[in-house]
Amino acid sequence: TLLQTPNQILQWEFQTLPxxxxxxxxxxxxxxVRLKEKYDCPIEQVVIFLKSTRSEKVYTNQLVDTNTSHRYRVIRLWEQDPEQFLANPALLPFATLAFSESPTRLLEQVAAAVDRIEEPLAFTNISACTQLLAGLRFHQRLITELFPEEVMQESVIYQKIIQKGHKLGLLEGKLEGRQEEGYSIVRRLITRRFGSVSDQLLEGIQKLSVAQLEELSEALLDFETVTDIAVWLASHQQ
Structure with a gap:
């Protein structure tokens, strides 16, 4: 999520797991780097981990490598005071994942706060978002007991998810064709830029996903030798 103000950019990166x-x-x-190049203003980056985990990676807030160091802020929702979320209707969905010695009691508090929202559209959408995030922590049965199912179905958030589900069935049938098309485009770019390359390298490229092929087609603009392709490929096949 990117929020741009006249003097600063705030980037929120939401992660369920690290x-x-x-x-x-x-x-x-x-x-x-991309934001700095495009907007040339101060940039604040915040990574928000939604789902509780013991992984040490959720405590990492910087990249340190040779002479490069980059820091960003990390928020682990399960360590946060729920009161700051309960006080603002727009933040109620995050309250379901906040710290509590009695998670069920917390979910009941959130449900009661959602029920007090008077504006109909805000009520349905905040209720739907709250149920979606609560699903990362609570059993569906408990969520259904506290939140009316018909409210979820009326939400534009819910309807968008349903629409994506219908589209997914169609997209799966097209995915294989897109992968073949993506491979063909990348191969032509490589041939035009570097001439012939080894069959082994082409076989590795052919195994890439559609998203990886798109990423490689952009990365090729910065490559100077075939070795750059091999290095990129090795890093994306681990």
């Missing part, structure tokens, strides 16, 4: 490829610290550095 798994990331490339690593989250490297991603945050890449985002910072």
């Amino acid at each position: 798994a990331s490829k490339p690593s989250l610290p490297l991603r945050m550095l890449k985002y910072w």
Whole structure:
């Protein structure tokens, strides 16, 4: 989520778990460089971890490598005081994931706060978002007991998810064709830039996903030799 003001950019990165490829610290550095190049203003980066985990990666807030150092802020929701979220209707969905010695009691408090929202559209959408995030922590049965199911179905958030589900069935059928098309485009770019390359390298590229092929097609603009392709490929096949 990117919020731009006249003098600053605030980037929020939401993560359920710390798994990331490339690593989250490297991603945050890449985002910072791109934003700095485009807007040339102060940039504040915040990573918000939603789901409780014991992984040491959620305590990492910087990238340090040779002569490069980049820091960003990390918020672990399960360590946060829920009162700051309960006080603001727009933040109620995050309250479900905040610290509590009695999580069930906390969810009951959130449900009661949502029920007090008078504006109909805000009520349905905040209720839907609250249920979605609560699903990261609570059993569906408990959520259904505290939140009316029909409210969820009326929400534009819920409807958008349903629409995506319908589209997914269509997209899966097209995915294979997109992968073949992406591979063909990347291969033509490589041939035009570097001439012929080894079959082994092409086989590795052919195994990439559509998203990886798109990423490689952009990265090729910065590559100077075939070795750069091999190095990139090795880093994306681990």
